[in-house]
Amino acid sequence: MYLGIDIGGTNTKLGIADGAGNLVLEASFRTTAYAGAPQFLKALDGEIHRMLTLHPGRLAGVGIGAPSANYKSGKIENAANLGWNGDLDIKAHLEASLGCTVLVTNDANLPAIGEMTYGAAQGIRNFITVSLGTGLGCGVVCNGQLVGGHHGMAGELGHALVDGNERKCGCGRKGCLETYASATGIRRTAFELLSKHNGGYSELADFSFAKITAESITQAALEGDEVAIQAFEITGEVLGKKLVDVLCLIDPEAIFLVGGLAQAGELLLAPTRTALNKHRLNHNNYDIPIKSSVIPLDRLSLLGACGLISSYNQSSAAHEKYRTI
Amino acid sequence: MYLGIDIGGTNTKLGIADGAGNLVLEASFRTTAYAGAPQFLKALDGEIHRMLTLHPGRLAGVGIGAPSANYKSGKIENAANLGWNGDLDIKAHLEASLGCTVLVTNDANLPAIGEMTYGAAQGIRNFITVSLGTGLGCGVVCNGQLVGGHHGMAGELGHALVDGNERKCGCGRKGCLETYASATGIRRTAFELLSKHNGGYSELADFSFAKITAESITQAALEGDEVAIQAFEITGEVLGKKLVDVLCLIDPEAIFLVGGLAQAGELLLAPTRTALNKHRLNHNNYDIPIKSSVIPLDRLSLLGACGLISSYNQSSAAHEKYRTI
Numbered sequence: 001m002y003l004g005i006d007i008g009g010t011n012t013k014l015g016i017a018d019g020a021g022n023l024v025l026e027a028s029f030r031t032t033a034y035a036g037a038p039q040f041l042k043a044l045d046g047e048i049h050r051m052l053t054l055h056p057g058r059l060a061g062v063g064i065g066a067p068s069a070n071y072k073s074g075k076i077e078n079a080a081n082l083g084w085n086g087d088l089d090i091k092a093h094l095e096a097s098l099g100c101t102v103l104v105t106n107d108a109n110l111p112a113i114g115e116m117t118y119g120a121a122q123g124i125r126n127f128i129t130v131s132l133g134t135g136l137g138c139g140v141v142c143n144g145q146l147v148g149g150h151h152g153m154a155g156e157l158g159h160a161l162v163d164g165n166e167r168k169c170g171c172g173r174k175g176c177l178e179t180y181a182s183a184t185g186i187r188r189t190a191f192e193l194l195s196k197h198n199g200g201y202s203e204l205a206d207f208s209f210a211k212i213t214a215e216s217i218t219q220a221a222l223e224g225d226e227v228a229i230q231a232f233e234i235t236g237e238v239l240g241k242k243l244v245d246v247l248c249l250i251d252p253e254a255i256f257l258v259g260g261l262a263q264a265g266e267l268l269l270a271p272t273r274t275a276l277n278k279h280r281l282n283h284n285n286y287d288i289p290i291k292s293s294v295i296p297l298d299r300l301s302l303l304g305a306c307g308l309i310s311s312y313n314q315s316s317a318a319h320e321k322y323r324t325i
Numbered sequence: 326m327y328l329g330i331d332i333g334g335t336n337t338k339l340g341i342a343d344g345a346g347n348l349v350l351e352a353s354f355r356t357t358a359y360a361g362a363p364q365f366l367k368a369l370d371g372e373i374h375r376m377l378t379l380h381p382g383r384l385a386g387v388g389i390g391a392p393s394a395n396y397k398s399g400k401i402e403n404a405a406n407l408g409w410n411g412d413l414d415i416k417a418h419l420e421a422s423l424g425c426t427v428l429v430t431n432d433a434n435l436p437a438i439g440e441m442t443y444g445a446a447q448g449i450r451n452f453i454t455v456s457l458g459t460g461l462g463c464g465v466v467c468n469g470q471l472v473g474g475h476h477g478m479a480g481e482l483g484h485a486l487v488d489g490n491e492r493k494c495g496c497g498r499k500g501c502l503e504t505y506a507s508a509t510g511i512r513r514t515a516f517e518l519l520s521k522h523n524g525g526y527s528e529l530a531d532f533s534f535a536k537i538t539a540e541s542i543t544q545a546a547l548e549g550d551e552v553a554i555q556a557f558e559i560t561g562e563v564l565g566k567k568l569v570d571v572l573c574l575i576d577p578e579a580i581f582l583v584g585g586l587a588q589a590g591e592l593l594l595a596p597t598r599t600a601l602n603k604h605r606l607n608h609n610n611y612d613i614p615i616k617s618s619v620i621p622l623d624r625l626s627l628l629g630a631c632g633l634i635s636s637y638n639q640s641s642a643a644h645e646k647y648r649t650i
Contacts, residue, residue: 126475140574142465142472142479149576150451151611154467159606160570163488171606245485245570249465251474281484281496286476 001057004305006110007031007066009082013298014047016055017306021118025055037084041093061100063308064090065107065301070152074104103308108155109146110304111258112139117307119295127254128246131297132261136178142250162238181239183214183261190217190231202227218264236271244279258293258300265292326382329630331435332356332391334407338623339372341380342631346443350380362409366418386425388633389415390432390626395477399429428633433480434471435629436583437464442632444620452579453571456622457586461503467575487563506564508539508586515542515556527552543589561596569604572613583618583625590617
């Protein structure tokens with residue numbers, strides 16, 4: 001059995017998976033409830049111990065995804081948004097305490113590994129996952145291998161530039177894709193639309209600022225609210241047009257949208273597809289499936305963490321698959 | 326020894342390389358001087374026979390690059406710009422006549438294979454080549470492997486979209502990168518600049534339309550001509566900004582510019598670098614080398630064709646390297 005750990009800015013999730021990718025036990029605790037990295041590690045050790053007591057068995061390895069985690073060094077590097085300073089050598093720590101192989105990767109890669117190992121991308125050798133959360137994360141798979149890039153910074157598609165986009169991004173620049181195509185991006189689009197219209201005819205206009213979220217916009221769109229539907233159309237148009245550049249560069253077989261916003265299904269998929277087909281090369285007239293992942297992001301990320309280590313263990317070929325993440 | 330063949334819209338070039346990648350014999354004939362594919366194949370057979378007579382030895386294999394060539398099928402598919410209709414099964418033809426392994430690939434991949442096998446990219450596992458010719462071709466290498474894409478259409482970076490770009494492209498769309506970043510693109514930029522200025526102070530204004538070429542613009546820029554220098558600055562700005570998206574997606578270690586326009590060196594490299602560094606993610610503060618290839622494009626392409634087959638032959642690991650092109 002394998003242990004997958006997904007360390008996020010809010011929660012740390014753990015899952016034990018069997019060889020077939022079934023999550024047989026899950027747990028979660030708050031990442032930020034601790035004074036520092038040593039306290040966090042102590043809590044993590046305790047949680048792992050509790051899970052292994054509840055579900056005993058031979059642990060074949062641990063896969064971990066975290067922001068700024070570096071596959072090569074095994075460390076979480078300068079994870080400012082986890083509230084810690086400096087590097088955390090989580091691989092060395094857990095290998096010492098658990099006595100099994102531990103692998104870490106950037107959490108943006110987890111959905112791609114999850115889809116490739118246990119999900120809809122099994123057998124697909126060229127694809128990307130686009131995770132639409134607070135920001136936009138991207139997992140890139142070419143030739144059946146995850147693309148990590150030279151500095152482990154591949155998949156930063158959220159910071160590709162959309163010209164004419166004057167929105168400020170958290171990275172300090174203006175014009176990044178994720179200022180439109182993300183859960184926070186669609187909120188900004190809804191605000192912009194409400195500011196332009198006489199908001200009275202949109203149910204969103206009755207909401208407080210804090211209650212206009214990706215979820216409430218989705219709900220309103222499903223109920224036929226014009227502003228909410230238009231917010232999805234704008235999001236899809238910006239995303240679909242940028243995906244043309246991805247097609248040009250790496251020619252994927254499929255694109256999987258994951259995360260809360262992707263659960264809106266055709267509300268988002270239809271305008272994304274329309275924009276992609278409108279702007280792409282005419283002579284590439286094959287179909288590029290753009291799909292919502294059927295696995296919720298939380299679960300997909302945990303499966304990805306398990307998949308990171310299970311594929312590593314299963315064969316040297318699979319080892320190859322991840323060794324350059 | 327290996328035979329490399331680079332079939333272009335104008336000329337077909339052939340080279341015999343030894344195991345170390347030295348081109349020991351080269352030849353060339355016009356691609357379009359023949360009534361159809363059978364006549365072209367007959368001329369190709371004759372040229373190969375002549376070369377093997379001049380330089381006898383055991384031919385370990387043949388590597389071929391051509392527009393619309395498909396690695397999987399071994400065919401040149403619908404190569405309208407070669408003047409032929411239908412598919413040409415060049416792999417089957419040459420394997421039957423020469424009795425050795427023949428591999429074909431899209432010619433846009435040749436510079437990347439050449440740099441990786443014999444050039445400056447040896448040992449670099451993540452890089453791209455950007456070929457600035459009539460159009461913009463791109464070879465993508467991730468995890469030490471050429472990225473062909475699902476339909477063999479990876480590397481079409483020339484057709485990535487530059488917003489606000491109203492120039493028509495040969496592909497039928499507007500706004501493609503190669504309408505700026507290519508030998509023909511810089512011509513268009515020079516025309517545009519001359520149309521806006523009182524052309525009298527630029528030496529380009531004295532040239533006939535046909536004589537304003539990438540070469541004459543380069544020459545004028547080297548002599549300090551303001552319009553020509555500005556044309557390079559605009560080309561570099563557009564190219565460098567688009568390369569930000571490539572960095573975000575696949576995080577290469579290096580970018581090699583190849584082809585005639587790239588021989589302008591710092592005239593093009595400096596504004597490209599400036600734009601890349603201006604627009605890239607702030608926290609990715611490592612250096613991304615953008616270099617001109619030291620090998621001229623013709624030679625690099627021939628070396629790539631030889632490298633395609635030599636790497637395939639040298640080991641099963643190298644075989645892996647190209648099997649998904």
